[in-house]
Amino acid sequence: MLNVSWFRQREYLLEISRALTEQLDLDIVLDKVLRAAMELLGGQAAFIALRRPGEGFVIQAARGIPQPLLPYFNRLLADIPENTNPASFRIPDLGLILNEIALQTGLPLVQVVALPMGIRRDLIGVLFVFRAYGLPFTLSEREVLASFADQAAIAVHNAQLYQQLAQEKRRLDAILEYSADGVMILDPGQKIVVFNRALAEITGWSAAEAIGRHHDEVIVWARRDTEMDLARATAGGWPLTHGRGSRTALYVEGDLRRRSGGTISVGITYAPLLDREGKLVNIIANVRDITRFREADRLKSTFVSIVSHELKTPVATILGYAETLARADARWDAQTTRELAQTIQEEARRLDRLISDLLDVSRLQAGALPLKMEEVDLEMLAQRVVQRFRPQTDRHKFSVRFPPDFPTVRGDPMRLEQVLNNLVSNAIKYSPQGGTIRIRGQVYPEEVVVSVSDEGIGIPATEQGRIFDAFYRVEDAQARHAGGVGLGLYLARAIVEAHGGRIWVESEPGKGSTFSFSLRRSDRASPPSVPARVA
DSSP: TTTTOHHHHHHHHHHHHHHHHOOOOOHHHHHHHHHHHHHHTTSSEEEEEETTTTTTEEEEEEEEEEGGGGGGGGGGGOOOOOOOOOGGGOTTTHHHHHHHHHHHOOOOOOOEEEEEETTTTTEEEEEEESSSSSSSOOOHHHHHHHHHHHHHHHHHHHHHHHHHHHHHHHHHHHHHHHHHSEEEEEHHHEEEEEEEEHHHHHSOOOOOHTTTTTTHHHHHHOOOOOOEEEEEEEEHTTTOOSSSSOOOEEEEEEEETTSSSSEEEEEEEEEEETTTTTTTTEEEEEEEOOOHHHHHHHHHHHHHHHHHHHHHHHHHHHHHHHHHHTTTTTOOOOHHHHHHHHHHHHHHHHHHHHHHHHHHHHHHHTTTTTOOOOEEEEHHHHHHOOOOOGOOOEEEEEEEEETOOOOOEEOOOOHHHHHHHHHHHHHHHTTOOOEEEEEEEOOSSEEEEEEEEEOSSSSTTTTTTTTSSTTOOOOOOOHHHHOOOOOOHHHHHHHHHHTTOOOEEEETTTTTTEEEEEBBBBTOOOOOOOBBBBO
């Protein structure tokens, strides 16, 4: 290539530049640069070092140099500042450094030329070409290579930008695909062009089925809580598409029909993406499942309604009976006074239990319901609970049966007694016609199970999965008549789970219910002594 005419060199440069600018894969561009530089100057080896922020210049691609020997060439890069201007680029003692590298590696390299690869005043890399014979690089060769290096710098820079854009696209695609919220992107005609995994789960449409369809084919409202939807809004001129028109987002909330049947509560925020001229490019929709938020609102309303009722009843009774006792114009005999005082006492206890339950819920939500762990005899706790409830009902019989040598468990006796209290209280409450309430203990190799059974109204199968939720009460006239705020089973579950156990129910409407909870035997393993938390 040394005897090639100036015109042929320029022609060759144009061919190389054209080939480089057509390629955007960085590795392929670098290899083409090296191959062309070696052919252009008759070199036997070459490498390119690119700048990495914070790391200096790092060898990115090489030809004619064995991979294990590349670290020796880092000496050529050690003194190049990151902010070097390509116009003033220079490596002092380049020839001396090459001689040392040749001695250390055994490579027959005797000549080197180092040319900056710059974009404007920014040095993005350095191109090194080596010869294995002593003829030095001529000024003409250096000029040709400098022109080539400028073209190569543009090609490398473009490839780097493309690589960065591709990486950003992959990152954005991953963010969209794995976002917890549903994401949908529409074209100006409201056809779906992006449909992520979360939205597929929400709607029941797969991305493959949804992409290409019109928005209204996939987003079908069973009930809408907001006045506007996308069709009405766009018919009314949303978004404005002239000048710097309004970019106000549109929010729609309601119950969405799922493709597989049923509905789901969602809130959808539509945001228009406009170009510089104000024309609509895309509509980006963020779809959020708001079922839990609606459930929280329902629970809040239920809480206010139930608690206000449950608080008002005992307070009204206590106030009424206290005012009756305090009447100045009445002379009550001892029996009447005792009955009135007993009623006040019972309602005060009821009020105290409700307040205690509400405080326990607050502690649970704050993770501050501590357990005082010790060895607990569950049979003794069961007998004590029965003795407490037996005088309170004349319609129920009680049966407590535990096998001999029933093992102890490690737990908080006060909290475990609270669990039994709640289960027995419910058994009485939800078997208004009476019957036998049975408390049974069973022993297994790793755990014990305690069950409380009644012969009451039972629980429908559709309700059994939710009866341990806070403030949840069975939608049944008989159950509603029994009263309560729906906290007993919620607290029972939290306490049992804090002990490392589990609680469940088996029930058949009209035939009664059996609530069971399991705890690990203290002679097998003990759960950690930690504050109870809401599951």
